[in-house]
Amino acid sequence: MNQSQPMTRDEVLYAFAVEDVEGRDTLMRYLAAYPQYAQDLIDLSRELARPVSDESLSPADAQRVDAAVARFRAAIGQRMPVSLAAQAFNVAAERLQLPTLVLVSFRERRVDLASVPARFLERLAGALESTMDQLRAFLAQPPLVSAARQSKSRVKPVAAVKVPFEKVLRDAGVEAARVQALIDRGE
Incomplete structure (x- = not known):
């Protein structure tokens, strides 16, 4: 955490997400340093702590994921290089x-x-x-x-x-x- 220049919300959340040491102490340190992003940090910590499911997607869900990926790839192709x-x-x-x-x-x-x-x-x-x-x-x-x-x-x-x-x-x-x-x- 570099506090010499103010970090944006996205930078703070990214830094928190890639911390080597996970747990309550890390969350508390970030909450103390960036109280303005408290709710976002708490939401992210909960998301990161959720167990990853090994369930396979239903055919309908797989189709929705494929459609979203296709839209994303098409949008990337339209962006200005x-x-x-x-x-x-x-x-x-x-x-x-x-x-x-x-x-x-x-x-x-x-x-x-x-x-x-x-x-x-x-x-x-x-x-x-x-x-x-x-x-x-x-x-x-x-x-x-x-x-x-x-x-x-x-x-x-x-x-x-x-x-x-x-x-x-x-x-x-x-x-x-x-x-x-x-x-x-x-x-």
């Missing part, structure tokens, strides 16, 4: 030698996917350390409006719209010859 986090787009901007504004447009999904050359998408997926399928699925989602932009705006923010890749490049100040090369060859 770590490589598509905001910092990855900044790194990708450097790797692709493009203004950050271009990659911000991709991060906020404001680029019309149909207007982006396949070769550039391959290079972008590589720079993001992602797969083409993950990148396409991410970019196909509705556009985002940055929370930072919303809070700094003097006018009411409107829903973002998807724009052609060429417009994004031109608005970011990319030279005309480079824009043409990116559109024609994805380079």
Whole structure:
């Protein structure tokens, strides 16, 4: 238990659950250190003390468990991969030698996917350390409006719209010859 920085409820419960020494003394120590989580600690200690049943699941219960696991796995597949986090787009901007504004447009999904050359998408997926399928699925989602932009705006923010890749490049100040090369060859 490290009390130099306050621990969250989840951190306290996790620390309690993995204690080497189980029993009343450990519970009392945690209750004294974290009285705000007393009920949660007591509930967890009861759960951990319950005997594990060796009974097999009924067919109906097994089917419900299988369905829950399938839903969980499907949800994991829909989450944004770590490589598509905001910092990855900044790194990708450097790797692709493009203004950050271009990659911000991709991060906020404001680029019309149909207007982006396949070769550039391959290079972008590589720079993001992602797969083409993950990148396409991410970019196909509705556009985002940055929370930072919303809070700094003097006018009411409107829903973002998807724009052609060429417009994004031109608005970011990319030279005309480079824009043409990116559109024609994805380079």
